[in-house]
Amino acid sequence: MQDILLGLADAFTLSNLLYIGAGVLIGQIFAAAPGVGALMAITIAVPFTFYLSPVTAIGFLVGINKGxxxxxxxxxxxxxxPGSAEATATTFDGYPMARNGQALKALRTAHASSVSGDAMSDLVLFLVAAPLAVLAVKMGPLEMASVVLVAFVVVAGLAGHSMLKGLIAAALGVLLSLVGTDPETAGERLSFGIPELMGGLSISAVGIGVLALGEIFRQASVHGDTGSQAEPTELGESSANRFRWRDFSHILPTILRSTGIGTVIGAIPGLGSTAAAFLGYASAKRAAGPDSNFGKGDIRGVAATEAANSAVVGSNFIPLLSLGIPGNVAAALILGAFVIHGITPGPQLFSEQGRLVYAIFGAMLLGTLCNLVFGLFTMHLFVKVIRLPLPIILPCVVLLCVTGIIVSSNLFSAWLLIGFAVLGFFMRLLDFSFVTFIIGFVLGPAFELNVRQSVLLADGQIGYLLERPIACGFILLALFLAWRIGLRRRSARH
Amino acid sequence: MVPARAPTLTHRLVLAMLLLLGALMPAAHATSWPAKPLNLLVGFSPGGGADTLARLVARQLSMELGQPVTVRNVAGGGGIVMATTLSQAEPDGYTIGLGANSAFDGMPAITPLRYQTDDFDYLTTVSQLQNALIASGNAPFGTWDEMLAYGREHGLSYGSPSPITRDVLNLIAEREGIRIRFIPMRGGMDVINSLIGGHIDIAWSAGVHQAFLRDGKIRVLASLNEERLRASPGKPAIQELGYPMGYSSYFVLAAPAGLPAEIKQRLSAALVKASQSPRVAQLAEQRMGFPNVVMTPDEITRFVQRTAEGYRRQAAPDSTAN
Incomplete structure (x- = not known):
């Protein structure tokens, strides 16, 4: 108890508040620029945190992550x-809302959902990090592989009109995720003798190319053809563009469901916020039923995605603090900051450095608070962007994406980016699902490694599978969901 | 200074200096190094101890040389992606790489790669790794001998953080008549958690295990370095157990082979200084538990050549047997 109070006292200082606030603001601005992303901000910021106290340093980085x-x-x-893959599903309903003149309302929905998801997931972290960590250790290769299987099936529900095309896109995503080196033998795979490909295709080149630039190419070609474009109707502060308490209570069940999904996914290392975001969206869409307005501007779509991907930030700290395993790249960078400050995350951290752990929790709370307060102003500011005509916005976005990727990786990635933009363009044109593609790409490596580990461990014995009730449960769940999706599609056709 | 009779002397001096400068100009190419930012290729993914250590070295190096040092993570394949990239860079002193020595000596000896051990100039080391064969604190065996007994009866599943670690385990399997299943792992912490979760029996750790010794979650069975480990002095080293070679390893700094002698000398001197700086030493020693062993270029070159030779010799009988 004394640890908690001392820790919180360490966290709630003016200098911490300033640094955390600055971090949140930096995160919001960097991430709002497509192709740049909060990840780059964290990468740049890590060396600066060498000279801060541990709590301030980690608070600052977590602030960037939250913003x-x-x-x-x-x-x-x-x-x-989408500035990063995790916000892809936000475009499905957020962008139609903006085009209907409800940009501010969409942004406020995102703000409210993001902050609530984040705050609740932080709370879960504070209360049950230690017991959850025990559970996470029990997740062996087979359990992980079966969880990924469930994720694959759930996202298949977003495949679009043709399940076959959706599966082809998913297979292509998995295939591209194999580029690089084999995890077992370190042999080269699909690298065509190009050293830059030995490390695999970077998620930013593939994600930004297919998701962001591909969409811009499509918009440019569509508008070029027709010569005109649908200007957004400007509703300003009118009632349809306002986000009220009524709206909040309308989306609250969605937020809660997505927060649950995001928290669980975040607590399992290796899945990450992109998977959480799509799962959150897919479940909300399924819950809303076939007659909903999903995909045409339903605020629940925005809420589902944003609550889910923000909930990952808090619960990602569960494996990070208790196991020392970063759930995604942002967490990996923050782990580096821990090491610099002499903190070894792991099972012994809570017992040995309780005060520090609670100070970090306090800093996270401050970050969420800053996100809440700043968002009220910044969302208002950002919405002005939409007043600019698309012919001005789109070239700026392309420039940001290309320069962003050159700065964060290298020139080769910029060529990859353009290649994947072309792929994304044709996928849109031919109605191949880029959602299943990107999920295949993101989860492919985790699926591959865990399946291979499981097969090696099982050693040809079926008993290995039958002795693991958690894995069996997930596999049955995947089969059940696949059956339900099939049923639903059949009834939709008739 | 002495204005009364010095004008001519001053003029001559200035002239002489200008001439000297002019004469030096062609050579300025070498002396002006470094004229632009340096690149440090790091064979580990961002975050984690090794990457952090590399970033600290980069900072100190940039202070030594007065030029920025950009860190680029080129992770994958136990360092071979970094080494491949490095081997294709210009040997101009502007691109250096940091990885475990196994990327330079062991990997090219056991698997066909696009580079060889001789394709690099070795500059210095930052720290020594603490390689150990480890098991969970809950494992049904606590010592090397108990592990062998258990393994002969049940077989062993082994968590392998890098293909290079298979070598010694193959040897153990062959000599002791144990069936060992190799499970590829993503990294040090993945290995630790898989052990604690009971998913594998034994594993190779390069040092992360040290933080888990105190509360008994992890046990060391044997040191895989040439000597016993500092944190586990009671556990035998692999050579004491009758095996032909130890697997001591270091974080090595290297450049593409063929650096101009003067640049190589200045670069390695700056790197040695950076690696010995209090910040780097403190991070390695106190926070990561890695001895801050900093070698001269000659020492590390000899070490890498000797290790490569050891791997080659061990690989040879295998290939004749098959």
Whole structure:
């Protein structure tokens, strides 16, 4: 108890508040610019944190991370170009809302959902991090593989009109995720002798190319053809563009469901916020039933995605603090900051450095608070972007994406980016699902490694599977969901 | 200074200096190094101890040389992606790489790669790894001998963080008549958690295990370095157990082969200084538990050549047997 109070006292200082606030603001702005992303901000910021106290340093980085999950929604809603893969599903309903003149309402929905998802997931972290960590250790290769299987099936529900095309796109995503080196033998795979490909295709090149630039190419070609474009109707502060308490209570069940999904996915290392976001969206869409307005501007679509991907930020700290395993790249960078400050995350951290752990929790709370307060102003500011005509916005976005990727990786990635933009363009043109594609790409490596580990461990014995009730449960769930999706599609056709 | 009779002397001096400068100009190419930012290729993904260490070295190096040092993570394949990229860079002193020595000596000896051990100039080391064969604190065996007994009866599943670690385990399997299943793992913490969760029996750790010794979650069975480990002095080293070679390893800094001698000398001197700086030493020693062993270029070159030779010798009988 004393640890908790001392820790919180360590966290709630003016200098911490300033740094965390600055971090949140930096995260929001970096993430709002498509192609730049909060990840780049964290990468740049890590060396600066060498000279801060541990709590301030980690608070600052977590602040960027939290601000980033909200900022990512901005470009998704206003420009239909997700700043990172995790905000892709925000475009499905956010962008139609913006085009209907409800840009501010969409942004406020994203703000409210993101902050609530984040705050609740933080709370889960504070209360049950230690017991959840015990559970996470029990997740062996087979359990992980079966969880990924469930994720694959759930996202297949978003495949679009043709399940076959959706599966082809997913297979292509998995295939591209194999580029690089074999995890077992370190042999080269599909690298065609190009050293830059030995490390695999970077998620930013593939994600930004297919999701953001591909969409811009499509918009440019569509508008070029017709010569005119649908200007957004400007509703300003009118009632349809306002986000009220009524709206909040309308989306609250969605937020709760997505927060649950995001928290669980975040607590399992290796899945990450992109999978959480799509799962959140898919479940909300399924819950809303076939007559809903999903995909045409339903605020629950925005809420489902944003609550889910923000909830990952808090619960990602569960494996990070208790196991020392980062759930995604942002968490990996923050782990680096821990090491610099002499903190070894792991099972012994809570017992040995309780005060520090609670100080970090306090800093996270401050970050969520800053995100809430700043968002009220920044969302208002960002919405002005939509007043600019698309012929001005789109070239700026392309420039940001290309320069962003050159700065964060290298020139080769910029060529990859353009290649994947062309792929994304044709996928849209031919109605191949880029959602299943990107999920295949993101979850492919985790699925591959865990399946291979399981097969090696099972050693040809079926008993290995039957002795693991958690894995069996997930596999049965996947089969059940696949059956339900099939049923639903059949009834939709008749 | 002495204005009364010095004008001519001053003029001559200035002239002489200008001439000297002019004469030096062609050579300025070498002396002006570094004229632009350096690139440090790091064979580990961002975050984690090794990457952090590399970033600290980069900072110190940039202070030594007065030029920025950009860190680029080129992770994958136990360092071979970094080494491949590095081997294709220009040997101009502007691109250096950091990885475990196994990427430079062991990997090219056991698997066909696009580079060889001789394709690099070795500059220095930052720290020594603490390689150990480890098991969970809950494992049904606590010592090397108990592990062998258990393994002969049940077989063993082994968590392998890098293909290079298969070598010694193959040897153990062959000598002791144990069936060992190799399970590829994503990294040090993945290995630790898989052990604690009871998913695998034994594993190779390069040092992360040290934080888990105190509360008994992890046990060391044997040191895989050439000597016993600092944190586990009671556990035998692999050579004491009758095996032909130890697997001591270091974080090595290297450049593409063929650096101009003067640049190589200045670069390695700056790197040695950076690696010995208090910040780097403190991070390695106190926070990661890695001895801050900093070698001269000659020492590390000899070490890498000797290790490559050891791997080659061990690989040879295998290939004749098959």
């Amino acid at each position: 980033g999950t909200l900022g990512g929604a901005v470009s998704a809603i206003l420009m239909n170009t």
